Amino acid sequence: MAITASTVVELREKTGCGMMDCKAALTEANGDMAKAEESLRKKGLAKAASKVNRTAAQGCVDAFISKDGKVGVLVEVNCETDFVAKNIEFQAFVKDVALQIGSSDLKDDDVETLMAMPFVNNKSKTIKDLLSDLTIKIGENMLVRRFTRYTTTNTIESYIHLGGKIGVLVELKASGVEGNQLSVLAKDVAMQICAMNPQYLHQDHVPADVIAHEKEIISAQIKGEGKPEAAIPKIVEGRIRKFYEETCLLNQAFIKDQKKTIKDCLGTNVEIVRFNRFQLGEKS
Numbered sequence: 001m002a003i004t005a006s007t008v009v010e011l012r013e014k015t016g017c018g019m020m021d022c023k024a025a026l027t028e029a030n031g032d033m034a035k036a037e038e039s040l041r042k043k044g045l046a047k048a049a050s051k052v053n054r055t056a057a058q059g060c061v062d063a064f065i066s067k068d069g070k071v072g073v074l075v076e077v078n079c080e081t082d083f084v085a086k087n088i089e090f091q092a093f094v095k096d097v098a099l100q101i102g103s104s105d106l107k108d109d110d111v112e113t114l115m116a117m118p119f120v121n122n123k124s125k126t127i128k129d130l131l132s133d134l135t136i137k138i139g140e141n142m143l144v145r146r147f148t149r150y151t152t153t154n155t156i157e158s159y160i161h162l163g164g165k166i167g168v169l170v171e172l173k174a175s176g177v178e179g180n181q182l183s184v185l186a187k188d189v190a191m192q193i194c195a196m197n198p199q200y201l202h203q204d205h206v207p208a209d210v211i212a213h214e215k216e217i218i219s220a221q222i223k224g225e226g227k228p229e230a231a232i233p234k235i236v237e238g239r240i241r242k243f244y245e246e247t248c249l250l251n252q253a254f255i256k257d258q259k260k261t262i263k264d265c266l267g268t269n270v271e272i273v274r275f276n277r278f279q280l281g282e283k284s
Contacts, residue, residue, distance in 0.1 A: 001031025
């Protein structure tokens with residue numbers, strides 16, 4: 001596989017490593033991007049791919065929660081430029097799409113069905129019609145990229161950051177907790193998810209193959225540091241605990257009080273049922 005300046009730059013953007021390190025890793029991997037990235041991680045030079053794996057896309061992430069609080073929606077709509085993403089009519093369309101999803105019984109990411117639905121506030125037009133009208137008016141291609149929809153008897157909270165660059169939807173189940181107290185806690189959890197980007201709720205949810213691969217990476221890093229062979233298993237377990245603290249929501253230190261974990265903040269009467277975090281343009 002050919003190694004070009006653009007592939008070196010792409011690897012640098014993915015890993016945060018220096019240009020020469022990226023070029024050497026690509027050469028060693030015969031141009032295979034995934035292998036080069038893994039090699040850099042084993043050498044302790046690169047960040048985890050899940051934190052830096054981004055594509056170039058503009059648009060807006062927005063949320064909708066029904067008046068009774070029992071339906072929640074998180075949606076991403078893309079456009080070509082940041083200028084259009086800030087357009088009032090584009091942002092209004094995103095809110096209309098979120099409303100439409102919230103008013104339906106759509107399954108997650110069923111964009112095709114969504115586009116064919118008559119708009120709840122104007123039955124003479126479908127969502128596809130609204131999008132086409134806006135595309136003609138503004139002059140940019142746009143698309144509804146993805147969405148998730150919750151229906152529950154529990155508590156739903158959302159958080160939108162940086163004017164729609166990141167959005168979070170979270171569901172909490174509680175007993176014996178006052179409404180206002182639960183609402184504040186749910187908002188804090190949503191902000192935590194936004195800021196720290198957990199990949200899993202609990203360490204038991206991390207797939208076995210992911211843990212095995214992470215241990216392989218860590219072992220290679222430790223050997224590169226010249227640690228004694230006998231000490232490697234103990235060091236691996238310590239770093240795996242650190243991995244859980246970074247990637248699992250309940251294990252993470254609370255952003256407002258680093259002495260507490262999210263599990264500590266929840267106590268025994270509150271449970272996080274599920275969450276979704278959309279970052280504009282990220283790869284699925």
